[in-house]
Amino acid sequence: MFDTFMSELSLFWNVLGSTLTITNMFVVTAATVMGIIVGAIPGLTATMALALLINLTYGMNLTIAIAFLLGVYVGAVMGGCNAAIMVNIPGTPSSAATALDGFVLAKQGKGGLALGTGIVASFFGMLVSIVMLIFLSPFIYKIALRFGQWEYFLLAVFGIMICGNLSTGKDPIKGWIVGFLGFFVTLIGLEKVYAYPRFTFGSLDLMGGISLIPALIGVFGISEVLFVLQEKVPYKIEGKVGRVIPEWKTIKAVLPTAIRSGLIGVGIGAVPGAGEDIGAWVAYDIGKRRSKHPELYGKGSFEGLAAAETANNAVVGGAMIPMLTLAVPGSPPAAMFLAAIWLHGVRPGPMLPVEHPGFLYMIAIMLLCATFAMLIWGLILAKPMAKILKVKREILMPIIVPLTVIGAYAGNVRGFDITVMLIFGLIGYVLRKLDYPMAPLVLGIILGDMADISFRQALMQSRGSLLPLMTRPIGIILMVAIILIAYSGIKRAVEFSREQRKIIELKEAGRL
Amino acid sequence: MDDTKKEAAPEEVKEVRKNGAADLIMGALLIIFGIYVAYTALNMRVYTTFLSAPGFFPLILGVVFIILGAMMVASAIKRKGFAQVKVVFAKSNLISFVKHHEFIRVIILVGMMAIFIFGLIGRIHFGIATSIYLFANFMYLKSTSWWKAIIISVVAALMIVLAFTRFFNIPLP
Known part of the structure; x- marks a missing residue:
C-alpha cells in the first residue's frame, strides 16, 4: 500500500516537472482566455469550439494539444456566465441556470459582483472536480479492468439510455431514438471484423465510413449557426458592470452551497453524456430546496448563482472520469476531447495507466493550470467582456461556417467530409427544432463501434448463449440499471403523453 | 395567475398539436427505417456463425428502431395525432409555414x-x-x-x- 502510494507520488512529481513548462503554461493560459471569449459570445459553445479546434491540434504534440483543448474547454464553460448575467442570453447552454439570478443581479446594478461570484464559484467547482478526478479515477480503473466485451456492450447501451433519459425534458424516447441513430451512423462503411460493406449503396466514399469529427462539427457547428441566425433576437447589456471582485462575506456565505454543488456537478459529469447544463440545473434545484432563503432564488440570489456556476464547471472534471477510465465521455465537450486524444493515438480505458503512465496526472495538472488562468483572466476580462458582447452575432456566426468547412476537411483531406458535415448540420438542426437532444446522438456516434464489436464478440465467446453472460456481477448491475432507466423513462413518456392529451381535450371542450 | 394561463394557453395548444403531428410522422418514419435496416441486415453475408455476422448488430438495431417508432406512434395516437396531422398539413397551415x-x-x-x-x-x-x-x-x-x-x-x-x-x-x- 505504502509502496504504491510512493510510486504514484513519484510519478506525479515526474509528470508535474514535465508538464509545467513555459510553453505549456503559455498555451493553457492563451487557450483559457480564448475559451472565456468564445464562451461569452451567445451561440458559440464549448462543444462547438472544441469540435472546430480538434483538427488544429493535429500538428501539435500531445501535451500542447491537451493544454490547448482543456484551456478552451474550462474557459468556455465559465465564459458562458458573462452573457447569461449581462444580457440574459446564456453564452453556453450550461449557463442557462446562471441567468435566472445573474441577470436579476445585473438589473439591480450588481452585474460585476455577480460576474465575480460566478467566476469564483466556477473556480471552486473546478477545484472540487480535479480532486475527485485524481482520487476516484484509480478506483474506476480497477473496476474497469474486470470489464469484458459483454460489460462494454452494456456500458454503451447504459450510456445511451441514461443520457437519453436525462437530456430530454419530458419525453426520454426522443433521447433514446437519437442515441441509437448515433449507433446506426457508425455502422455505415466497411465493417471492422470481415471488412463487409454495410449501408454503403456502392459508394466508395461511404465505404470509408462517416468520419466522427465532420459529423460532430456538423451537429454542433452548422446546426448552431442556423439556430442562432434563424431569427433576429436583439439584446442589450443591462446596467453597468461595476465592482467585480466579490466581497469576502459573499464568498463565505456561498461556500457551503459551492462545495455541495461541486460534488453534484462531479456526480452528474460522471454520468455518460449528461453534460454541464444538466449539472447546473440539478445543483440549482437542490440548492433551492436546501437553502435557508429559497424565496430569493430567481430574484437575484448569489447562492443560486453560485450553485449553478460551481456545478457546471465541476462537470468538466467529472466528465473526465468515465472518459479516461472507460472511454465513455461524461458530456458533449468531453466527447470532443475524447475524439481529439484518439487523433493523437491515446486510447482511454482501463489500460491507459499502463500504456500512458501519468496521463491522468497530466490532465489534472493541466486542468488546474486552466482553472487558475480562468480565475485570474476571468476577473480581469469581466469588464472588457461587455464590449465583446456588443459584437453582432450576425457578423460572428457566418464566419464560423468557413471554419467548420476547414475543420471537417483537414482530418482526412477529402471533400466528402464537408458534405457529411453539411448533412449532419441539417439533420441536427431539424432534430433540435423537433426537441430531440443532441448529446445522445454524439454519445451514440462515439460508442457505436464499441457496442457493435463488443456485442458480437461477447456472444461468440459464450457460443451464442446468453446464460453465461447473465451470471457476471458487473453485467448484472448494468442490466438492472438499464431496465430501471427504461422503466422510469417509459413511465415519464406515458405521463407526458397523458398531459398533452389533457390539454387537447380541454381545448376541444372549450375550456382553454 | 389565471390570466397568464389563459394567455399562454393557445401557444401551448399549438405546440402540443405540432408535437403530436411531428411525433406521429417521425414514429412512422422510424418504423419504416427500422424495417429497412432489419431487412438489409438479414440479407448481409454470414461468414461463420450468424452471431458474428456483420448483419447481427444492425438487425438488433433495426428491431430497436421499430419498437421505439411504435412507442412514438402509440403515444401520438393517444394525443389524437391523426387529427393533428390533418390540422398541421391543412393547406392554409402549409402556406403560412412556407411563408414564415x-x-x-x-x-x-x-x-x-x-x-x-x-x-x-x-x-x-x-x-x-x-x-x-x-x-x-x-x-x-x-x-x-x-x-x-x-x-x-x-x-x-x-x-x-x-x-x-x-x-x-x-x-x-
Whole structure:
C-alpha cells in the first residue's frame, strides 16, 4: 500500500516537472482566455469550439494539444456566465441556470459582483472536480479492468439510455431514438471484423465510413449557426458592470452551497453524456430546496448563482472520469476531447495507466493550470467582456461556417467530409427544432463501434448463449440499471403523453 | 395567475398539436427505417456463425428502431395525432409555414452554404470563396453597411487563410 502510494507520488512529481513548462503554461493560459471569449459570445459553445479546434491540434504534440483543448474547454464553460448575467442570453447552454439570478443581479446594478461570484464559484467547482478526478479515477480503473466485451456492450447501451433519459425534458424516447441513430451512423462503411460493406449503396466514399469529427462539427457547428441566425433576437447589456471582485462575506456565505454543488456537478459529469447544463440545473434545484432563503432564488440570489456556476464547471472534471477510465465521455465537450486524444493515438480505458503512465496526472495538472488562468483572466476580462458582447452575432456566426468547412476537411483531406458535415448540420438542426437532444446522438456516434464489436464478440465467446453472460456481477448491475432507466423513462413518456392529451381535450371542450 | 394561463394557453395548444403531428410522422418514419435496416441486415453475408455476422448488430438495431417508432406512434395516437396531422398539413397551415420568415431565412442561409461548399470551393481560391460567402451573408442578414461588410469579409477571409496555412499548417479545401 505504502509502496504504491510512493510510486504514484513519484510519478506525479515526474509528470508535474514535465508538464509545467513555459510553453505549456503559455498555451493553457492563451487557450483559457480564448475559451472565456468564445464562451461569452451567445451561440458559440464549448462543444462547438472544441469540435472546430480538434483538427488544429493535429500538428501539435500531445501535451500542447491537451493544454490547448482543456484551456478552451474550462474557459468556455465559465465564459458562458458573462452573457447569461449581462444580457440574459446564456453564452453556453450550461449557463442557462446562471441567468435566472445573474441577470436579476445585473438589473439591480450588481452585474460585476455577480460576474465575480460566478467566476469564483466556477473556480471552486473546478477545484472540487480535479480532486475527485485524481482520487476516484484509480478506483474506476480497477473496476474497469474486470470489464469484458459483454460489460462494454452494456456500458454503451447504459450510456445511451441514461443520457437519453436525462437530456430530454419530458419525453426520454426522443433521447433514446437519437442515441441509437448515433449507433446506426457508425455502422455505415466497411465493417471492422470481415471488412463487409454495410449501408454503403456502392459508394466508395461511404465505404470509408462517416468520419466522427465532420459529423460532430456538423451537429454542433452548422446546426448552431442556423439556430442562432434563424431569427433576429436583439439584446442589450443591462446596467453597468461595476465592482467585480466579490466581497469576502459573499464568498463565505456561498461556500457551503459551492462545495455541495461541486460534488453534484462531479456526480452528474460522471454520468455518460449528461453534460454541464444538466449539472447546473440539478445543483440549482437542490440548492433551492436546501437553502435557508429559497424565496430569493430567481430574484437575484448569489447562492443560486453560485450553485449553478460551481456545478457546471465541476462537470468538466467529472466528465473526465468515465472518459479516461472507460472511454465513455461524461458530456458533449468531453466527447470532443475524447475524439481529439484518439487523433493523437491515446486510447482511454482501463489500460491507459499502463500504456500512458501519468496521463491522468497530466490532465489534472493541466486542468488546474486552466482553472487558475480562468480565475485570474476571468476577473480581469469581466469588464472588457461587455464590449465583446456588443459584437453582432450576425457578423460572428457566418464566419464560423468557413471554419467548420476547414475543420471537417483537414482530418482526412477529402471533400466528402464537408458534405457529411453539411448533412449532419441539417439533420441536427431539424432534430433540435423537433426537441430531440443532441448529446445522445454524439454519445451514440462515439460508442457505436464499441457496442457493435463488443456485442458480437461477447456472444461468440459464450457460443451464442446468453446464460453465461447473465451470471457476471458487473453485467448484472448494468442490466438492472438499464431496465430501471427504461422503466422510469417509459413511465415519464406515458405521463407526458397523458398531459398533452389533457390539454387537447380541454381545448376541444372549450375550456382553454 | 389565471390570466397568464389563459394567455399562454393557445401557444401551448399549438405546440402540443405540432408535437403530436411531428411525433406521429417521425414514429412512422422510424418504423419504416427500422424495417429497412432489419431487412438489409438479414440479407448481409454470414461468414461463420450468424452471431458474428456483420448483419447481427444492425438487425438488433433495426428491431430497436421499430419498437421505439411504435412507442412514438402509440403515444401520438393517444394525443389524437391523426387529427393533428390533418390540422398541421391543412393547406392554409402549409402556406403560412412556407411563408414564415424563419423558414425563409433558414432556406436562404442553407442555400448560401450549399453554393459556398459545392459551387465556390474547389473552383476558385478558398480565400476568395470565403470573402464572397461572408459578404453575401452580411448583406442578407443586414449585419452592417455594405462597405463595412466588404472590409470585414475580406479581412476575415485573409486571416482565416493565413492562420490555417501559415500558423497551423492545415491544407485548405
